[in-house]
Amino acid sequence: MTTVMAMTVGDDGDGADTGATARPSDDPAPTTGIRFGASEILTWPNLVTLARLFAIPIFVWLLFGRENRAAAAWLLAVLGSTDWVDGWLARRFDQATELGAMFDPIVDRLLFFVALPSLIIDGSVPVAVAVAVLGREGLVSVFALILSLSAATRLQVTREGKSGTFFLMFAFPMFLGANSTLSYAGLLDWLSWLCVVPGLAYSWYSALGQYLPVTLRTLGGGSRR
Numbered sequence: 001m002t003t004v005m006a007m008t009v010g011d012d013g014d015g016a017d018t019g020a021t022a023r024p025s026d027d028p029a030p031t032t033g034i035r036f037g038a039s040e041i042l043t044w045p046n047l048v049t050l051a052r053l054f055a056i057p058i059f060v061w062l063l064f065g066r067e068n069r070a071a072a073a074w075l076l077a078v079l080g081s082t083d084w085v086d087g088w089l090a091r092r093f094d095q096a097t098e099l100g101a102m103f104d105p106i107v108d109r110l111l112f113f114v115a116l117p118s119l120i121i122d123g124s125v126p127v128a129v130a131v132a133v134l135g136r137e138g139l140v141s142v143f144a145l146i147l148s149l150s151a152a153t154r155l156q157v158t159r160e161g162k163s164g165t166f167f168l169m170f171a172f173p174m175f176l177g178a179n180s181t182l183s184y185a186g187l188l189d190w191l192s193w194l195c196v197v198p199g200l201a202y203s204w205y206s207a208l209g210q211y212l213p214v215t216l217r218t219l220g221g222g223s224r225r
Contacts (some may be wrong), residue, residue: 043095045086046103052079053107056114063118069180073173076115080169083108105157108165112137115172124179125172127195133168136203143215144208151218161206167199 055075063072086104090096116134119125144155174192178185 041099043090043097043100044093045090045100046097047214048082048086048089049100049104049107051208052082053110054074055112060114060118063122063176069122069124069176070182073177073180076176077170077173079111080173083165083169102154108169109137111169119172119176122176122179125175129175129200132200133203136200136207140207143211146215147218153218155211155214158206158210160202160210164199164201164203164206167195167202171199172194173193187188 011088027046056079059072059075059079062068062075083104085182086100090100112133116125120127127137140155140161147153147155174195176190178192182188
């Protein structure tokens with residue numbers, strides 16, 4: 001999967017070069033000027049993200065309605081591994097938008113918040129791992145909310161944040177597949193841990209080492225005005 005999990009290793013949202021001083025791509029500084037016109041909504045990247053959103057309830061149905069862990073694992077893997085597609089389309093067809101830059105991370109987080117509790121209920125993922133991921137996602141959501149309310153800005157996703165999502169979005173379908181009837185379930189169990197360890201490391205580093213300082217700087221600047 002990235003974000004997780006699938007997570008290009010980098011920010012899917014990108015903007016045009018206006019000639020201003022360039023900011024490193026891993027700078028998590030918030031951006032401003034959010035506008036949602038028709039041209040921002042009707043784009044190929046947004047359609048791909050929308051399709052991923054609509055596939056989330058299908059995953060839940062496969063897991064609990066059909067009790068088919070193998071099919072649910074494959075769908076979850078597809079949802080994660082196609083996370084880079086919208087970013088590629090945005091760059092390929094010059095369709096990068098503010099809406100797309102916000103929509104994709106929202107769908108990624110929704111996928112986490114739906115898939116992880118589902119896997120916990122199913123018993124396919126270690127509870128400690130799921131709690132660590134949910135805790136981090138909740139923390140980042142709080143940072144984003146604070147920035148939105150205090151400065152009307154959004155938190156820009158960093159390379160490290162996307163890398164964490166990349167690894168995790170592969171780890172969780174592997175955890176699920178490892179508890180299925182797939183003939184290669186044993187291999188998936190080993191690979192899941194190979195992905196989840198760097199995924200958690202990148203995710204928590206981005207949260208505490210990048211997003212938290214940006215949030216604190218924004219709040220500090222606001223309090224001095």
